[in-house]
Every structure is written in C-alpha cells, then in structure tokens.
Amino acid sequence: MEHLQPSLSVSFAQLSEAGRKSENQDTVGACFPEGAALATKGIAVAIADGVSSSQSAKQASQTAITGFLNDYYATPDTWRTGQSANRVIQSLNRYLWSQGQNSVRQEGFLTTLSLLIFKGDKMFVFHVGDSRIYRYRQGSLEQITRDHNQRIDHKTTYLSRAMGADLSLEVDMQSHEIERGDIYLLSTDGLHDFIDHRSLTSHIEKTTDLEELTQQLYSKALANGSEDNISVQIARVDDVGTPSESDAITVLSRLPFPPILDVGQTLDGLTVEKILHESERSQVYLVKRDDDTRLVMKTPSPNYVDDAAFIERFVRESWIGSRLNNRQVVRVVEPKQTRSCLYYLTEYIPGPTLTQLINERAPFAVADATELAEQLVTGVRALHRRDTLHQDLKPDNIVMGRQGACLIDFGSCWVAGIEEMASPIAGDKILGTLDYSAPEYRYGGPTGPRSDQFSLAVLVYEMLTGKHPYGDGYGKAMSLAQFQKLTYRSALQFNPLVPVWMDRALEKSLYIQPAQRYEALSEWLRDIKRPNPNWLTAKHKPLIERHPERVWKVLAIAGWAVAIGLLVFVATR
Structure with a gap:
C-alpha cells in the first residue's frame, strides 16, 4: 500500500558469539522490509537462547528465529500484529514440541524467544523465557520483559517457560508507543547476567555508535566472567512512523483523478460500454479491454480531489479486495496497462443487485432466503478470516451472479492490521448505510464481527418480509436510549410462512446490544436453517428477556408507588 508508506x-x-563455549546455541535475526511490508508488517527483531541441557539447543533457537522471520511476513497483511505474531509463535512451538516428542534421545527442542516489532508509531513485544528486552529512554533504562524462571535457592534457577516445552504456550504480549531516540536492547543471559543495570545504562549513554556498543558489551560480559554464549541486539528509533498530513497527501496525489467518462471513451485501453452507477462519491463503469473481457471500473468523484481521507479510503478498497479469494466476494483485477490516474478494476458479474430482486420478488420463499443467507455468510467469513469487517452490507452491495450472491464494494471496510497504525488523516467515524448498519456504530458501542452479523440479519429479514425489523424509526436513532425505545417486529407479522424458530434466530441476531447476538455466524446460520430445539417448546421468551428495560422501569415505578403508599399510611395514622 504505497499510500500508507510510513x-x-x-x-x-x-x-552473537559463542564466548567461552565451544558452540553458540544463541540465534539472533532481524528483518527490515521496504515498501508496503514496512507499513503493514513493520520491522522485526528477534533473539533466542537454546536451552543448553539439550543437544538440540542450537537447532531449536535457529528454528524459532528463522521460522518466525519467514512466516510472520507471510501472514495476511490485514491481520493485527498480535494475531499474526502469536499464530506463528504457537505454530513454531507445536513444531518444536513434536520434534522433542519424536526425538530418539527423548530430548526437548527448547529455546527462549524474545521479539520486538516496530510498526508505525508503536512497538510490539512477544516474549517467552529469560532472554530480555530493555528500553532506554531519556536517561532511564527499563527492562520491559519478565524473566520466566523459578529460583530454587540463591544459586540455582530453572526456566519455567520455554518454546517447545509443552503443546500449549503462554506468550507475554505488550505494545507501547515509541518515541524518537528510544533505544531497545535485546540480550541473552550470557550478557545481562554479567553486566549490572548501572553499567549497562552507562555504556548506552556514552556510546552512540551501535556497532561499537555491541562490542563493548560483549567484552564487558567476558571480562566479568561470563562463560555462556553472548548475544545482543540494539535498535535505535531515528524516526517514528507517523507521516505528516502534508507528506501523506503528496503520496496520495501522485495519481490524478480521472475525468468523468462517457460511453465510448477509452482510458488506459479500457473502453466504457455503460455507466452502471453515479453518485456524489464515485462513478462505476462497465468497461471492455482489447481482448473483449468485460470489467467494472470504479473511479473517485472529482468532488473529493482535495479530501485526503477519502483518497486514502478509496486506494485502500482495491488493496483489500486483492487480498480476498472467495467465490462470494468480487475479485479485484490488475490492469494490463500502467494506470494513468486513480481507479481500480473488478470482475464483471452480469446479474441484478439484491435490491432489484427484493423490489421484484419480496417476500422471498424461506428456502430461497436461507440459500442466499448461506452464500452471504460464506463471503463475510472470508473477510472476517482476514480480520476485516465489511461494515456496509446492504442490497445494493450484493450482486446475483452465476455463483450466487456476491459481495462488492470495500469502501467502508475496517482492517485491523491498518487501523492499528497511526494515521495523520481523520476518516469518517460512521460508515455504511444507516438502515442496515449495526446500532453500535452510531451510539458508540463495541464493534466487531457481530456488527456484520446484524447487517446480514437485516438483509435476510428484508428478503422474507420486504420490511425493516425495527421500522422507519431505526434510521433516525442515534443514541443508545433512542435505540432501546425501538421494538423488534416479528417477521411473522408480514410473512406468516416464516417459521417461529427462524424468526427467533433473526431476533437474536438483531439485538441492539452486540453481546446478546450470536457468538459466531455459524451458530446463526445453523439456527435459521433448522429448528433450534430450545425454541420449539415455547413461542415467546420471558418478558424480562425480550424487553429488560421495560421490566425494570415497571419494577422501579412499582417500588416507588409502594414506598409512597407506606409513607402516606404512616403519616395518616
């Protein structure tokens, strides 16, 4: 993502040296990527100390470092840093554990692992064992990791947590904002056990050359009697990865906005056959390449030529789509010619939108609505697996093709891996279409996969009834109090062919509070496809479950009435 270049x-x-030992069982490594990977994945620095009681100590530490640096950068760009790093660490731990279990000598493949990832204006720490990470800031040195060892007596300790020691692994994880001039030091116990805190601070303060500093610390540890391997890594933050707004706008403006196109006009070898959609924000065209392949071109509206937040979100759309590969999600296509201006291409799906089908056919047959719901869940899951929320699931953003319902338009998507980076450009806080977006976007509640679940349920409800589950007042509500005054309207009111159990499943997924909805889309899909036995025994839930706020209001009023009555009774006696 060139526009997110930090x-x-x-x-x-x-x-990293063997020191006085015959073999170096420590391993160190780092990766300094360029371009988009620097923005989406950051800089990784890693150190590992193989547990010397095992003959496979060196192999274990090398596996941990090389495996992490290879696999971390292969995880999806859309994932959070924590999600990517933890999954890779857990996978490596299972591998090391299995190697130990299958070892002929029954020895463990054990190692410590301390990782530091710089991304944007933050640093992320992942730590197992007794290797360490320190931070030096404004004259103060602080150890930011905790040693995972257990002391038996004043001379004897043992490692209480290590990679490869068990099938399950608890990893210490933390993140902090970084500052320009911060110095981070990673070390194994062959160094930090033989240089006291004050001496370590003094060396960092007096030496600006990092290569020289590593040599000084190595020599100091040897002089102080270290008989272990000695490894040290030092990283100094020279510039924090938060671009200024002017820099960001410069990068985003490299490609000019395209002109408004008419049928028959050509842009970069793409001829406009039809104008599919025009709005204040964008234009969508059906275009044809020289090889007669039909594609859809989306261009930004000239109205937003000086709106950096809009441009950033537009550029991000094609990046999001290019990282998805699912038959229920539209496929982004790279142009054959170099772009002369700002636009992106997707495959052309010849078919009506869900809006057209609802207008023509609603209410749908229950079987048809269920089939479409299953297809939509498949597409939404593809986004959720990439730690991405669609946030604008509505009939206009669903096209019916030969492979069924297909999600289009990534303009409102939330991507965890991008959102955790600082941005100098303020974007829209409320995205999506009010009638279909989950209420928490407006009243400030926690958003997540259950927010997309709400929108999916609105779509299925509309397919079955042609109505909105909360009526016309839903689009006007903005606060939690206003939403709580709304009442779910049973789908049976408008379509008596909807099964009671299906209506109950829709109602649960349409709760105003996201915590009351289904934990997973698979559970919701199961309950709208077949009867939930718990819902066959009663047609109605208890009143306190359906409308808890009303029950408590009645109880409060009743309580006050009783209290006043007692006061009157006492006063008149």
Missing part, C-alpha cells in the same frame, strides 16, 4: 526509521546492530 517514515519509520530504525538504526540497528547485533552480535
């Missing part, structure tokens, strides 16, 4: 800059030096 200005993060880190100076770095590392050293």
Whole structure:
C-alpha cells in the first residue's frame, strides 16, 4: 500500500558469539522490509537462547528465529500484529514440541524467544523465557520483559517457560508507543547476567555508535566472567512512523483523478460500454479491454480531489479486495496497462443487485432466503478470516451472479492490521448505510464481527418480509436510549410462512446490544436453517428477556408507588 508508506526509521546492530563455549546455541535475526511490508508488517527483531541441557539447543533457537522471520511476513497483511505474531509463535512451538516428542534421545527442542516489532508509531513485544528486552529512554533504562524462571535457592534457577516445552504456550504480549531516540536492547543471559543495570545504562549513554556498543558489551560480559554464549541486539528509533498530513497527501496525489467518462471513451485501453452507477462519491463503469473481457471500473468523484481521507479510503478498497479469494466476494483485477490516474478494476458479474430482486420478488420463499443467507455468510467469513469487517452490507452491495450472491464494494471496510497504525488523516467515524448498519456504530458501542452479523440479519429479514425489523424509526436513532425505545417486529407479522424458530434466530441476531447476538455466524446460520430445539417448546421468551428495560422501569415505578403508599399510611395514622 504505497499510500500508507510510513517514515519509520530504525538504526540497528547485533552480535552473537559463542564466548567461552565451544558452540553458540544463541540465534539472533532481524528483518527490515521496504515498501508496503514496512507499513503493514513493520520491522522485526528477534533473539533466542537454546536451552543448553539439550543437544538440540542450537537447532531449536535457529528454528524459532528463522521460522518466525519467514512466516510472520507471510501472514495476511490485514491481520493485527498480535494475531499474526502469536499464530506463528504457537505454530513454531507445536513444531518444536513434536520434534522433542519424536526425538530418539527423548530430548526437548527448547529455546527462549524474545521479539520486538516496530510498526508505525508503536512497538510490539512477544516474549517467552529469560532472554530480555530493555528500553532506554531519556536517561532511564527499563527492562520491559519478565524473566520466566523459578529460583530454587540463591544459586540455582530453572526456566519455567520455554518454546517447545509443552503443546500449549503462554506468550507475554505488550505494545507501547515509541518515541524518537528510544533505544531497545535485546540480550541473552550470557550478557545481562554479567553486566549490572548501572553499567549497562552507562555504556548506552556514552556510546552512540551501535556497532561499537555491541562490542563493548560483549567484552564487558567476558571480562566479568561470563562463560555462556553472548548475544545482543540494539535498535535505535531515528524516526517514528507517523507521516505528516502534508507528506501523506503528496503520496496520495501522485495519481490524478480521472475525468468523468462517457460511453465510448477509452482510458488506459479500457473502453466504457455503460455507466452502471453515479453518485456524489464515485462513478462505476462497465468497461471492455482489447481482448473483449468485460470489467467494472470504479473511479473517485472529482468532488473529493482535495479530501485526503477519502483518497486514502478509496486506494485502500482495491488493496483489500486483492487480498480476498472467495467465490462470494468480487475479485479485484490488475490492469494490463500502467494506470494513468486513480481507479481500480473488478470482475464483471452480469446479474441484478439484491435490491432489484427484493423490489421484484419480496417476500422471498424461506428456502430461497436461507440459500442466499448461506452464500452471504460464506463471503463475510472470508473477510472476517482476514480480520476485516465489511461494515456496509446492504442490497445494493450484493450482486446475483452465476455463483450466487456476491459481495462488492470495500469502501467502508475496517482492517485491523491498518487501523492499528497511526494515521495523520481523520476518516469518517460512521460508515455504511444507516438502515442496515449495526446500532453500535452510531451510539458508540463495541464493534466487531457481530456488527456484520446484524447487517446480514437485516438483509435476510428484508428478503422474507420486504420490511425493516425495527421500522422507519431505526434510521433516525442515534443514541443508545433512542435505540432501546425501538421494538423488534416479528417477521411473522408480514410473512406468516416464516417459521417461529427462524424468526427467533433473526431476533437474536438483531439485538441492539452486540453481546446478546450470536457468538459466531455459524451458530446463526445453523439456527435459521433448522429448528433450534430450545425454541420449539415455547413461542415467546420471558418478558424480562425480550424487553429488560421495560421490566425494570415497571419494577422501579412499582417500588416507588409502594414506598409512597407506606409513607402516606404512616403519616395518616
């Protein structure tokens, strides 16, 4: 994502030596990517100390470092840093554990692992064992990891947590904002057990050359009697990865906005055959390449030529779509010619939108609505697996093709891996279409996959009834109090062919509070496809479950009435 290119800059030096031992069982490594990977994945620095009681210590530490640096950068760009790093660490731990279980000598493949990832204006720490990470800031040195060891007596300790020791692994994870001038030091116990805190601070304060500093610390540890392997890595933050707004606008403006196109006009070898959609924000055209392949071109409206937030979100749309591969999600297509201006292409799906079908056919047969719901869940799951929320699920953004319902338009998508990076450009807080978006977007509640679940349920409800589950007042509500005054209207009121159990499943997924909805889309899909036995025994839930706020209001009024009555009774005696 060129438009998210950060200005993060880190100076770095590392050293790893056997010391007085015959073999170096420590491993160090780092990756400084360029371009989009620097923005989406960041800079990774890693250190590992193989547990010397095992003959496979060196192999274990090397596997942990090389495996992490290879696999972390192969995870989806849309994932959060924590999600990507933790999944890779857990996978490596299971591998090391299985290697130990299958070892002929019955020895463990054990190692510590301490990781530091710089991304944007933050740093992320992942830590197992007794290797360490320190932070030096404004004259103060702080150890930011905790040693996972257990002391038996004043001379004897043992490692209480290590990679490969067990099938399950608890990883210490934390994140902090970074500042320009911060110095981070990673070390194994062959170094930090033989240099006291004050001496370590003094060396960092007096030496600006990082290569020289690693040599000084190595020599100091040897001079102080270290008989273990000695490894140290030092990273200095020279520039924090938060671009200025002017820099961001410059990058985003490299490609000019295209002109408004008419049928028959050509842009970069793409001829406009039809104008599919025009709005204040964008234009959508059916275009044809030289090889007669039909595609859809989306261009930004000239109305937003100086709106950096709009441009960033538009550029992000094609990036999101290009990382999805699912038959129920429209496929982004790379142009054959170099772009001369700002636009992106998707496959053309010849078919009506869900809006057209609802206008023509609603109410749908229950079987047809259920089939479409299953297809939509498949598409939404593809986004959720990439830690992405669609946030604008509505009939206009669903096209009916030969493979069924297909999601289009990524303009409102929330991507965890991007959102955790600082942005100098303020974007829209409320996205999507009010009649279909979950209420928490407006009243400020927690958003997540259950927010897309709400929108999906509105779509299915509308397919079955042609109505909105909360009526016309839903689009006007903005606060939690206003939403709580709304009442769910049973789908049976408008379509008596809807099964009671299906209506109950819709109602549950349409609760105003997201915590009351289904935990997973699979549970919701199961309950709208077949009867939930718990709902066959009674047609109605208890009143306190359906309308808890009303029950408590009545109880409160009744309580006050009783209290006043007692006061009157006492006063008149």
